[in-house]
Amino acid sequence: MFRSFCGIQNLDSKGGARAFHLDQRLQILTMDKSEKTDVVLLACGSFNPITNMHLRLFELARDFMNGTGKYRVIKGIISPVGDAYKKKGLIPAHHRIIMAELATKNSNWVEVDTWESLQKEWVETAKVLRHHQEKLEASNCDHQQNSPVLERSGRKRKWTEQRQNSSQKKSLEATPKGVPKVKLLCGADLLESFGVPNLWKSEDITQIVADYGLICITRAGSDAQKFIYESDVLWKHQSNIYLVNEWITNDISSTKIRRALRRGQSIRYLVPDLVQEYIEKHNLYSSESEDRNAGIVLAPLQRNTAEAKP
Amino acid sequence: MKSQIPVVLLACGSFNPITNMHLRLFEVARDHLHQTGIYQVIQGIISPVSDHYRKKDLVASHHRVAMARLALQTSDWIRVDPWESEQAQWMETVKVLRHHHQELLRSSPPMEAQNAGKAPTAPAAVPELKLLCGADILKTFHTPNLWKDVHIREIVEKFGLVCVSRAGHDPKEYILDLPILRQYQHNIYLAQEPVQNEISATYIRRALSQGQSVKYLLPDAVIAYIKHHRLYTMDSSWKDRSSQRSKGNTS
Numbered sequence: 001m002f003r004s005f006c007g008i009q010n011l012d013s014k015g016g017a018r019a020f021h022l023d024q025r026l027q028i029l030t031m032d033k034s035e036k037t038d039v040v041l042l043a044c045g046s047f048n049p050i051t052n053m054h055l056r057l058f059e060l061a062r063d064f065m066n067g068t069g070k071y072r073v074i075k076g077i078i079s080p081v082g083d084a085y086k087k088k089g090l091i092p093a094h095h096r097i098i099m100a101e102l103a104t105k106n107s108n109w110v111e112v113d114t115w116e117s118l119q120k121e122w123v124e125t126a127k128v129l130r131h132h133q134e135k136l137e138a139s140n141c142d143h144q145q146n147s148p149v150l151e152r153s154g155r156k157r158k159w160t161e162q163r164q165n166s167s168q169k170k171s172l173e174a175t176p177k178g179v180p181k182v183k184l185l186c187g188a189d190l191l192e193s194f195g196v197p198n199l200w201k202s203e204d205i206t207q208i209v210a211d212y213g214l215i216c217i218t219r220a221g222s223d224a225q226k227f228i229y230e231s232d233v234l235w236k237h238q239s240n241i242y243l244v245n246e247w248i249t250n251d252i253s254s255t256k257i258r259r260a261l262r263r264g265q266s267i268r269y270l271v272p273d274l275v276q277e278y279i280e281k282h283n284l285y286s287s288e289s290e291d292r293n294a295g296i297v298l299a300p301l302q303r304n305t306a307e308a309k310p
Numbered sequence: 311m312k313s314q315i316p317v318v319l320l321a322c323g324s325f326n327p328i329t330n331m332h333l334r335l336f337e338v339a340r341d342h343l344h345q346t347g348i349y350q351v352i353q354g355i356i357s358p359v360s361d362h363y364r365k366k367d368l369v370a371s372h373h374r375v376a377m378a379r380l381a382l383q384t385s386d387w388i389r390v391d392p393w394e395s396e397q398a399q400w401m402e403t404v405k406v407l408r409h410h411h412q413e414l415l416r417s418s419p420p421m422e423a424q425n426a427g428k429a430p431t432a433p434a435a436v437p438e439l440k441l442l443c444g445a446d447i448l449k450t451f452h453t454p455n456l457w458k459d460v461h462i463r464e465i466v467e468k469f470g471l472v473c474v475s476r477a478g479h480d481p482k483e484y485i486l487d488l489p490i491l492r493q494y495q496h497n498i499y500l501a502q503e504p505v506q507n508e509i510s511a512t513y514i515r516r517a518l519s520q521g522q523s524v525k526y527l528l529p530d531a532v533i534a535y536i537k538h539h540r541l542y543t544m545d546s547s548w549k550d551r552s553s554q555r556s557k558g559n560t561s
Contacts, residue, residue, distance in 0.1 A: 247513060248527070250509075251505050253505075266340070269337065
């Protein structure tokens with residue numbers, strides 16, 4: 001039975017919801033901190049431009065993952081795609097990066113990473129995940145090497161031991177919990193794009209769900225559930241796919257933002273103020289910008305069909 | 311060039327708390343009126359309802375006013391007006407409209423004094439005051455005894471409505487089904503919000519009471535205020551409910 005937590009809000013009676021949540025809180029509090037897996041949420045996409053909806057994905061995912069009691073979300077990464085993606089209407093990466101940075105200025109846990117956008121060629125999402133996972137592993141090694149006192153504390157202490165050894169609490173918290181795990185954060189549209197011919201390599205899809213994991217924010221859980229059901233590889237790794245229900249219909253797509261801008265309509269309160277000001281100041285989106293890459297084949301389609309040819 | 315009619319948009323409601331969706335109503339309405347070519351929206355007013363409205367979970371009006379003020383810090387055309395919230399009893403919407411209309415008349419510059427002795431130039435038009443609301447309010451006009459008929463008439467005849475449609479509500483239907491609205495449909499402007507963004511304050515309150523994030527649904531400054539004053543916590547909502555039960559109030 002794959003995980004499709006519908007959120008605490010879904011329970012029938014308010015009393016029921018509250019009681020359930022209290023139980024869960026108790027469980028989380030009593031759980032040994034080192035038993036939780038640290039998670040980093042990675043969101044790939046055009047971010048053309050970034051919107052409040054993108055930012056909400058992170059908040060919803062974090063609340064959800066932390067709420068399971070098994071995970072602790074420590075970081076969110078926004079990784080805008082490189083210009084070599086050749087999507088229609090995609091404006092230069094440096095603008096998209098700056099807007100994402102402005103948007104996350106007031107966030108203490110979500111940041112922007114430029115590695116993907118700086119690559120000359122388009123990079124498959126699985127490779128971006130791998131890059132960030134390897135980066136976390138490398139810095140975790142460094143951390144361990146620099147703190148010799150932690151070397152011996154690899155084993156997990158028993159519950160009772162911890163409670164009695166309050167004086168050792170400090171070193172316990174410094175115990176490495178294992179390497180944080182990177183998981184792909186996305187909307188249902190990305191999940192369903194797995195079905196678009198030649199857009200994804202099948203081995204990449206397998207790698208993403210088997211080795212990393214997917215957190216998918218969906219409006220109507222049923223479509224995503226159906227999609228998982230109909231795919232053998234997704235079904236097989238369903239325990240690694242988390243569907244999070246978004247109760248507020250939040251349709252702030254970048255496409256609509258760009259359209260509103262072309263029509264001289266306000267985008268205030270749909271994107272962070274700093275992003276709106278930046279767009280206005282640099283006049284980033286117009287009919288001309290929307291025509292960029294017109295007629296050019298999207299990079300993944302180009303690459304996957306070329307490789308398919310004998 | 312024909313001069314445009316200045317318009318002021320007035321939104322009444324609980325604003326409990328104010329959200330990005332409330333703020334969007336103003337932006338969408340302004341765009342829509344400007345598109346007609348006839349109007350120039352010069353001001354937006356948010357008028358939080360008074361505590362005497364006795365709606366369930368309504369936090370004290372001074373908080374709701376403060377939060378709206380914080381939300382509007384960065385807006386150069388929308389402001390909050392606490393008049394309604396400061397009244398000793400609940401005010402019907404039409405009375406709030408009348409009050410603000412009076413204020414607009416009072417503050418309009420008298421032309422005669424400026425042009426003493428000369429031929430009078432065209433007087434600056436007094437701004438038209440219109441009620442801004444979601445299209446679901448149109449639906450509530452149909453609810454028996456919720457609005458007085460004479461008030462509905464005054465609102466649509468004397469002032470005018472700008473309704474921003476939400477998903478699932480067909481506003482034209484609500485207008486055509488009610489004779490008084492049908493008669494003044496020319497004074498009812500239907501603006502479409504292309505971006506479905508149903509951030510209900512109810513959802514916000516529930517999320518807050520459950521410790522869930524509401525970031526990016528309302529301005530950061532409002533979230534900070536809510537946290538600082540511990541509004542909408544699980545305890546506070548319990549308190550409201552039990553006190554309302556003991557007073558025998560219905561929501």
